[in-house]
Amino acid sequence: MTDVPFTDASSGPARPARTGxxxxxxxxxxxxxxxxxxxxxxxxxxxxxxxxxxxxLLYAIFSNGIGAFQQTGYTLQVEFREDVLDKTGNRDLExxxxxxxxxxxxxxxxxxxxxxxxxxxxxxxxxxxxxxxSSPLDKLFSDGARSTLRDMVLADPSLIGQTVAVRxxxxxxxxxxxxxxxxxxxxxxxxxxxxxHLDLIDKxxxxxxxxxxxxxxxxxxxxxxxxxxxxxxxGVAMLGSLYMMIxxxxxxxxxxxxxxxxxxxFAPQNRFTDxxxxxxxxxxxxxxxxxxxxxxxxxxxxxxxxQSAPLVGGLVLSLMTLPTIIxxxxxxxxxxxxxxxxxALGVGASKMQAVFHHVLPLAMPGILTGTIIGLAQALGETAxxxxxxxxxxxASNYPDGAISGFLAPNSAMPAQIYEWAKRADPAxxxxxxxxxxxxxxxxxxxxxxxxxxxxxxxxxW
Amino acid sequence: MYDNPxxxxxxxxxxxxxxxxxxxxxxxxTHAIKDVDIDIEDKTVTAxxxxxxxxxxxxxxxxxxxNDTIDICRVVGDIRLDGEDIYDKRVDPVQLxxxxxxxxxxxxxxxxxxxxxxxxxxxxxxxxxxxxxLDEIVESSLRRAAIWEEVKxxxxxxxxxxxxxxxxxxxxxxxxxxxxxxxxxDEPCSALDPIATAQVEELIDELxxxxxxxxxxxxxxxxxxxxxxxxxFHLGSLVEYGETGHIFTNPTDPRTESYITGRIG
Numbered sequence: 160m161t162d163v164p165f166t167d168a169s170s171g172p173a174r175p176a177r178t179g180x181x182x183x184x185x186x187x188x189x190x191x192x193x194x195x196x197x198x199x200x201x202x203x204x205x206x207x208x209x210x211x212x213x214x215x216l217l218y219a220i221f222s223n224g225i226g227a228f229q230q231t232g233y234t235l236q237v238e239f240r241e242d243v244l245d246k247t248g249n250r251d252l253e254x255x256x257x258x259x260x261x262x263x264x265x266x267x268x269x270x271x272x273x274x275x276x277x278x279x280x281x282x283x284x285x286x287x288x289x290x291x292x293s294s295p296l297d298k299l300f301s302d303g304a305r306s307t308l309r310d311m312v313l314a315d316p317s318l319i320g321q322t323v324a325v326r327x328x329x330x331x332x333x334x335x336x337x338x339x340x341x342x343x344x345x346x347x348x349x350x351x352x353x354x355x356h357l358d359l360i361d362k363x364x365x366x367x368x369x370x371x372x373x374x375x376x377x378x379x380x381x382x383x384x385x386x387x388x389x390x391x392x393x394g395v396a397m398l399g400s401l402y403m404m405i406x407x408x409x410x411x412x413x414x415x416x417x418x419x420x421x422x423x424x425f426a427p428q429n430r431f432t433d434x435x436x437x438x439x440x441x442x443x444x445x446x447x448x449x450x451x452x453x454x455x456x457x458x459x460x461x462x463x464x465x466q467s468a469p470l471v472g473g474l475v476l477s478l479m480t481l482p483t484i485i486x487x488x489x490x491x492x493x494x495x496x497x498x499x500x501x502x503a504l505g506v507g508a509s510k511m512q513a514v515f516h517h518v519l520p521l522a523m524p525g526i527l528t529g530t531i532i533g534l535a536q537a538l539g540e541t542a543x544x545x546x547x548x549x550x551x552x553x554a555s556n557y558p559d560g561a562i563s564g565f566l567a568p569n570s571a572m573p574a575q576i577y578e579w580a581k582r583a584d585p586a587x588x589x590x591x592x593x594x595x596x597x598x599x600x601x602x603x604x605x606x607x608x609x610x611x612x613x614x615x616x617x618x619x620w
Numbered sequence: 621m622y623d624n625p626x627x628x629x630x631x632x633x634x635x636x637x638x639x640x641x642x643x644x645x646x647x648x649x650t651h652a653i654k655d656v657d658i659d660i661e662d663k664t665v666t667a668x669x670x671x672x673x674x675x676x677x678x679x680x681x682x683x684x685x686x687n688d689t690i691d692i693c694r695v696v697g698d699i700r701l702d703g704e705d706i707y708d709k710r711v712d713p714v715q716l717x718x719x720x721x722x723x724x725x726x727x728x729x730x731x732x733x734x735x736x737x738x739x740x741x742x743x744x745x746x747x748x749x750x751x752x753x754l755d756e757i758v759e760s761s762l763r764r765a766a767i768w769e770e771v772k773x774x775x776x777x778x779x780x781x782x783x784x785x786x787x788x789x790x791x792x793x794x795x796x797x798x799x800x801x802x803x804x805x806d807e808p809c810s811a812l813d814p815i816a817t818a819q820v821e822e823l824i825d826e827l828x829x830x831x832x833x834x835x836x837x838x839x840x841x842x843x844x845x846x847x848x849x850x851x852x853f854h855l856g857s858l859v860e861y862g863e864t865g866h867i868f869t870n871p872t873d874p875r876t877e878s879y880i881t882g883r884i885g
Contacts, residue, residue: 428691498728502791504689506741506798507718516740517730 220595227593230374230389231334233299233363235270238322239312250316261292263305267327268296275359278366282359298352299359301328303383303390329369331389331586333360337371340585377593381555382575388586391579393594395557399469399549399569400538402558406473406565407480407537412530414477415484422485423492424514443482450479451543459547467548467568475547476537483533484526491525492518524616531609535602541573550574572598637662637802637832638683643697645678645687652678656697656858658851660802665824665833667847667864669840671879674853676836680804683834684720685713701802718745721800725807727787729779729794734771737779737790738762741798757797765793766823785816792823796831803827805835809842821846840880844868852876 179185184192241248243265244258268289275285287295304327311325312318332352335341337360346352363369380392426432454475458464464471495518503513519526544550549570558564570578576594579587638660645653653675660666660683668676678687685706687693699706706716718741729737738758741747748754758775762768767789771782779790788808795803805824809817824846827833837843843850844864851861852873860867860876871877 496728498724498726499730500689501686501722501724502728502730502794503740504686505684505717505722505724506744506794507714507721508740508744509714512744516744521731 220592220599223589224592224594224596226338226340227377227590227596228374229338229371230377231329231337231369231371232326233271233274233329233368234370235267235274235325235327235368236322237266237270237308237325237327239308239319240266241320244312244319245316250319252313252316255312255316255319258309260305260309263308264292264294264297265289266308267300267304268294270325270327271296271299274363274366274368278362278368280359280362280366282362283355284359295353295356298330298356299333301330301389302387304328326372328389331387331584333369334389335586336360337364337369338589340589377590378597381557382570382578383555385582385584385587388582388584388590391587391590393572393575393597395555396570396572396575397597398558398564399472400571402469402564402569403473403476403571404534404538406470407477407534408530410473410477411480411484411533415481415530416488416526418481419485419488419492420514420519423489424518425510439482439485443486446542447479447540448542448546450475451546453478454543455546465566465568467552467570468566469549469569469571470565471547472544472549472571473565475543476540479540479543480533480537483536484530487529487532488522488526491522491529494525495521520616524613527612527616528609531605531612535605538601538605539573539598541571541577544571544574545577550578572601635662636660638699638701638834639703640679640682640699641697643679643682643695643699645675645682646694646696647690648692652856653682654856656853658858658861660832660834661849662832663828663830664849665828665835665847666849666851667843668834668836668851668853669838669843669879670853670859672838675856676851676853677806679853680806680834680836683802683804684717684722686717686722688713718798719800720802720804721795721798723788723791723795723803723805723808726811727784727791729782729787729790731778731780733776734762734779734782734790735775738793738797741794745798747797747799761793761797762790764796764827765789766819766826767793783816785812785819788812788816788820789823792820792827796827800831802832802834805833807836807838810838817842840868852879854879 243262245251245255247254272285274280275282284295307327308325329337330351332341332346332349333356336346336352336357341349341352343354343357346354346357360369376390377392378397379394380390381395382392383390422432422435454471458471458474459466464474499517499521500513503517504510508516541550548568552568552570556567558567558569572594576591576598579591579594582588636659638658640656640658640660643653643656644651656679668680670676681687682695682699683701683706685695687695695707701716701720705711730740732740735758738761739748739754742754742757748757759768759772762771767786770786771777771790779787782790788811792803792808808824809820812820821842824833824835828848835843835846847864849862850864850867852859852867852871852875854875860871860873862872867876868880871880
């Protein structure tokens with residue numbers, strides 16, 4: 160059998176006949192198998208490199224950012240002395256308001272000295288002199304600690320005359336020392352803290368006065384100025400992002416879906432719709448900063464919408480999200496088998512009935528997934544916000560209602576992170592990483608919702 | 621005239637349901653259907669046979685204007701349903717398709733319940749006066765499609781969960797639920813096994829009592845089994861049209877003969 164040629168031997172050179180046993184691979188087969196094995200190896204290596212970078216990224220984010228979720232504070236017995244806070248003794252709120260935050264410093268120092276004494280801590284700071292308005296002890300506390308006390312008193316004047324246990328924020332250097340960010344070497348050139356302070360902190364920590372606690376203010380609180388990183392939070396920026404996402408969802412979902420349904424199901428296929436299609440695909444690839452400058456020129460300079468407002472941010476991000484939504488919606492409409500349209504038209508449904516009763520429900524999982532991916536993209540977008548002024552100021556005021564939520568100046572999560580990363584104090588750097596953790600959690604939640612929706616709506620046909 | 625029953629059987633003239641004259645179809649520059657003249661009778665099964673790509677499905681889709689959904693498709697000529705030009709500007713294809721139902725090659729039930737599949741047409745055309753009426757329409761349609769006994773206990777089950785033959789009968793039930801006058805079937809059995817095919821063919825024969833049925837098929841045996849009239853298409857032209865028995869036993873055109881004897885196709 161093996162030596163029967165396929166062609167007449169006399170008509171040309173005979174092809175080499177296949178010889179050899181099936182039990183033993185020939186050279187060609189061996190080469191093929193080797194090539195396949197090599198390719199599998201490349202694939203595994205590529206996946207491995209990807210996983211390595213992912214792991215490195217996650218490690219960097221969590222090791223740098225997890226500290227932001229803890230904050231050092233002291234639990235102190237603060238005596239709200241009447242002779243300092245309400246000299247007239249009539250508990251008149253106006254009189255209490257006239258007492259400035261400076262006046263609360265002695266209360267803090269006294270409370271700290273009492274702890275030092277109670278725990279029998281030996282420190283030169285115990286005898287430190289008060290010069291002018293300041294004492295070396297002040298460096299232990301956050302600049303905001305005094306106003307925390309003042310706010311407590313203003314909210315509840317009956318505290319005057321009492322001694323209350325209060326958790327007082329430590330300054331960011333103290334916080335950094337307990338987290339390992341600040342060391343004895345690094346404070347040698349730092350006028351904010353001296354070695355005696357660190358000795359005291361060590362003892363206070365051992366005595367259980369200085370403790371690290373969960374930092375809820377970081378998640379819900381407003382941003383703080385450069386001098387008070389220990390007070391800075393992401394809460395207001397989060398609200399800014401929320402209002403922007405509402406604008407994006409309300410604008411880009413209906414417009415995007417309507418546009419894609421029209422283009423996919425109703426529009427005639429001609430040169431004009433081809434041009435539109437190409438341009439939508441191109442828009443999806445336009446750098447986001449271009450949308451930012453467009454928003455600056457159109458929404459702020461031409462329409463005169465307020466600067467830094469989440470409304471403007473939402474409009475700009477809607478422009479950016481629209482192509483994503485249109486492309487994914489069209490893809491999922493295309494994926495609905497034409498037989499479903501035929502079936503609907505065949506029983507006498509109008510085109511619109513066919514689309515809305517049959518095609519759209521089947522395309523829904525794809526549309527929702529695309530929308531959520533688009534929203535997630537918009538949520539993480541920073542560049543366009545730079546141009547419409549949603550960075551570069553302290554987002555320290557909560558909006559007082561929905562309207563001011565849309566119109567009052569605010570920041571957004573990624574812009575706030577960028578802002579923190581720009582600031583000099585390493586305490587802000589830690590907060591930038593912490594902000595990234597929160598942002599990633601939001602994005603992950605959105606992606607999980609997308610997956611759940613896809614599963615829920617997925618139907619076979 | 622009725623003295624001789626055999627003679628009467630062949631000379632009975634039924635009403636003309638659809639009359640096409642000088643029908644031409646173009647796909648862009650391609651001339652898909654060339655000058656087709658055909659009179660399709662009422663209460664008759666008419667089979668379209670011919671090799672692949674001969675235009676029989678295209679012509680079928682002209683009869684309820686399903687070709688309208690294809691942008692580049694252009695239909696010329698005159699097709700009349702009960703004497704009314706269906707390509708007249710005033711005709712809404714949606715109304716036409718309610719009168720001329722269609723069953724497709726691949727069973728294509730909606731991914732909804734069996735009940736909703738059948739009830740969809742009556743709902744959008746407003747044929748039912750209330751829930752009880754709709755239930756009745758659904759039941760009678762499923763009975764007419766000979767599938768009622770199999771699905772009556774699971775009307776809420778998805779239509780896509782049925783077997784292929786059941787799905788196709790469900791599609792037929794869906795088509796008859798809108799009370800059409802003509803039923804177009806585009807190779808309704810090509811995706812079915814022989815048993816399901818036999819069931820559908822039996823059904824087609826029963827449907828003949830109420831509808832004019834037009835069926836496109838690749839199987840000449842099927843055409844011979846279910847149809848009274850047969851039209852043979854070749855390269856976009858209608859080559860021969862006549863009584864099924866006549867076409868299969870004594871074709872006049874040599875191309876028809878070649879096709880049914882298996883020499884072309």
